[in-house]
Amino acid sequence: MRSEPVASIAGPAIGWDSCGSGYSAPVTSPDAVDVDTPLAVHVPAAPHDASGEWVPTRDLAGLAPAARPARRWTPNRVVATPAALDHPHGQRIVDRVQALGIEVERLRANRLSGVRGQTDRETYARAKGTLAIVVSPPSRRDLQPIAPSADWRVDLAEGCPAHCQYCYLAGSLSGPPVTRVYADLDDILAGLTPYAGRGTVTSRDARRADEGTTFEASCYTDPLALEHLTGSWQRAVRHFADWDAPVQLRWTTKYADVDTFVGLPHHGRTRVRFSVNCAPVSQRFEGGTARVPDRLAALRRLALDGYPVGLTIAPIIALPDWREAYGELLDQVRAAVDGVPALDLTAELITHRFTPGSREVLLGWYPRTRLEMDVAARSRKHGRFGAVKYVYPRDTMAELRRWFTDELAARVPACRVLYWT
Numbered sequence: 001m002r003s004e005p006v007a008s009i010a011g012p013a014i015g016w017d018s019c020g021s022g023y024s025a026p027v028t029s030p031d032a033v034d035v036d037t038p039l040a041v042h043v044p045a046a047p048h049d050a051s052g053e054w055v056p057t058r059d060l061a062g063l064a065p066a067a068r069p070a071r072r073w074t075p076n077r078v079v080a081t082p083a084a085l086d087h088p089h090g091q092r093i094v095d096r097v098q099a100l101g102i103e104v105e106r107l108r109a110n111r112l113s114g115v116r117g118q119t120d121r122e123t124y125a126r127a128k129g130t131l132a133i134v135v136s137p138p139s140r141r142d143l144q145p146i147a148p149s150a151d152w153r154v155d156l157a158e159g160c161p162a163h164c165q166y167c168y169l170a171g172s173l174s175g176p177p178v179t180r181v182y183a184d185l186d187d188i189l190a191g192l193t194p195y196a197g198r199g200t201v202t203s204r205d206a207r208r209a210d211e212g213t214t215f216e217a218s219c220y221t222d223p224l225a226l227e228h229l230t231g232s233w234q235r236a237v238r239h240f241a242d243w244d245a246p247v248q249l250r251w252t253t254k255y256a257d258v259d260t261f262v263g264l265p266h267h268g269r270t271r272v273r274f275s276v277n278c279a280p281v282s283q284r285f286e287g288g289t290a291r292v293p294d295r296l297a298a299l300r301r302l303a304l305d306g307y308p309v310g311l312t313i314a315p316i317i318a319l320p321d322w323r324e325a326y327g328e329l330l331d332q333v334r335a336a337v338d339g340v341p342a343l344d345l346t347a348e349l350i351t352h353r354f355t356p357g358s359r360e361v362l363l364g365w366y367p368r369t370r371l372e373m374d375v376a377a378r379s380r381k382h383g384r385f386g387a388v389k390y391v392y393p394r395d396t397m398a399e400l401r402r403w404f405t406d407e408l409a410a411r412v413p414a415c416r417v418l419y420w421t
Contacts, residue, residue, distance in 0.1 A: 032111040035081065035132040035178055038139060038158060072228055072257065073161040075179070076129035079105045079112055083183075084133045090183025093133050093230050100229075110134070115176050127176030128161065131229065136182040143195055143215075148419040149348065150214035150250050151199020154192065156232045157181040157221040162254060163287035165366045166315050166352060169220055179221075181230050189239045196245050208418065211271070212246030224255035234260055240269040252312045254289040256298035262305050273310030273348065274299045276333070278325035281317050285371055292329070296336035303337060308344040311415070315352035316404070317372070318396055323403060330411045337412065345412070349404055349420045353378075353391045 078097050084090035085106065094104050115130065117123045136155065146153040159179025160169060182188060192215060202208040217223065223233040233251065240249040252273040261272070274295040276282070282292045290298075303309045311333065319325060337343055354362070359373045378390035391397065401420050408415050 032113050033115050033127075033176055033178060034110055035079065035107075035112045035134050035180060038137050038174075073225055074100070074102065075131040075161075075229075077105070077126075078102055078131045078133070079107050080133040080183075081107050081110050081135065083110070083135045085183070087135065087183040087186070089185040089232070089235070090133055090135075093181060093183065093232075096231060097131075097229055104133070112178065115178065123176055127178045130178045132178050132180045133183055134180050135184050136188060140182075141188065141191060143192075145200060146216045146219060147201050148421060149201070150216035151201045151203050152192075152195050152213070152215050153219045154188065154215045154217050155182070155220060156185060156188065156217055156223075156236065157226055157230065159220070160222045161225050162222060162289050164254070164289070165285040165287070165362060165369045165371050166354075167362070168358065172220075172358075179226070181226060181232065185232050185235060189236060192247075196243075196247055202248075211248045214248045214250055215240075216250050218251035218253065222253050222255060223251045224253040224257050227260065228257065231260075234264060237261065237264055237266050237270045241265045241267040243269065248308075250310075252310070254286060254295065256290040256294040258298045258301055261307075262301055266305075266307060268306060268308060268344075271308040271310055271344075271346070272299075272302050273312045273346070275312040275314060276329060277313065277315075277317075278319075278322070278329045280319055280321075280325050281315075285369070293332065296332055300336045300340065303340045303343055303345070306342075308346070310346040310348065310418075312348045312350065313404070314348070314350035316349060316400060317352045318392055318400060322400075326404070327407065327411075330407055333415075334411050337414065343414050345415045347408060347415050347417045349401075349417060351392055351397065351400060351421065353389050355387060355389050359390075 080090065080094060085094070097104055112130075112132065115123065115126050117126055140155045143152040143154060145151065157180060159177055160167075161179065195215075196213045197203060199213045202211045202214045208214075217233065217236060227233050236249055240247060247269060249270040250273065251270075252275050254275045258272075276292050276295055277286070279292070282289075299309050299311075313326075313329075316322075316326070337345060354373050356375075359375075362371070363369065363373065373390075375390050377393075379393050381389055381391055383389055392400070404420075405417065408417060
């Protein structure tokens with residue numbers, strides 16, 4: 001659903017539109033943000049397409065910090081809505097956060113003040129450092145297909161503390177990026193039962209039938225960036241392990257903190273994928289994430305613990321020396337999985353693409369970025385719902401696909417490619 005244009009996030013009079021995207025115009029205070037509504041604009045297209053989203057124009061020049069090694073995120077501010085505290089998991093999150101020495105503010109309502117600053121830079125910084133414990137909006141409880149990744153998308157949180165300069169979430173935001181974690185986790189997990197066996201991606205694909213009905217739990221967030229604060233994905237892993245049905249939980253991450261998942265009962269019903277890229281991309285464009293060697297070491301730990309694991313190689317960028325750079329990455333992968341018994345490894349290959357809206361937002365956030373987003377060098381295509389997106393020209397796409405298919409088969413023959421896009 002599309003929203004109407006709204007004012008700059010530093011504007012004094014207008015809030016964020018709530019027409020299917022998350023923020024409503026404040027009645028009494030232009031500073032208030034409704035934290036009980038979705039962070040990301042809802043679009044029916046798969047998020048990996050980075051297509052179909054509408055985004056407001058905002059001047060966020062120079063907001064992102066320089067790339068740096070990952071560390072556990074410590075939010076500057078944590079708030080909880082009244083409804084969130086009525087849920088057992090909401091209280092569990094509060095207890096975890098307070099055990100880390102972080103104060104939790106109890107809001108009187110669902111509106112959060114004190115986020116907007118005098119400038120866009122200050123507003124973005126405050127929002128990016130804020131965690132809100134809320135109840136999931138009804139729109140997020142009605143699961144949507146998430147082709148080509150999985151049958152269904154299930155959200156346990158929205159928002160991410162990383163600073164990836166190609167981020168598709170950044171192109172979908174409808175307001176200040178306050179990270180929301182959902183207190184009604186138990187209800188969310190209980191509500192998945194009717195969806196088993198009803199999917200159209202893995203459930204009806206003979207090549208992926210062994211996965212059963214799949215549920216993607218990292219569409220608008222990074223689980224390992226938030227797990228130490230919430231414990232939500234550990235509970236989800238246990239839930240799927242106890243679910244007596246052909247189902248699978250799926251999530252992907254750019255972090256490496258898997259200590260709490262090693263030894264956890266999972267019964268092979270959770271596939272953890274690690275988003276990886278070649279060194280020139282990961283080192284230049286993925287601020288605040290774990291180093292790729294650390295992600296691959298975490299993948300090995302989980303694979304040795306019996307988890308199905310995966311690679312999300314994304315976004316694949318056609319650098320001048322892309323064959324050498326990605327060849328080194330695949331050699332790192334080969335070393336990481338060497339000797340793992342009964343290895344179950346998949347790969348999802350996603351090329352870089354952008355829309356006019358996401359390009360505008362990302363260039364505002366990262367004005368000195370070296371990320372190529374030249375529309376003249378791309379092919380202009382229309383998504384399923386008419387949205388414009390820019391992808392690599394056909395010849396480049398064909399060459400990239402051929403190379404990755406051949407080199408993965410040669411260097412990591414145990415790896416099964418799920419899709420290319």
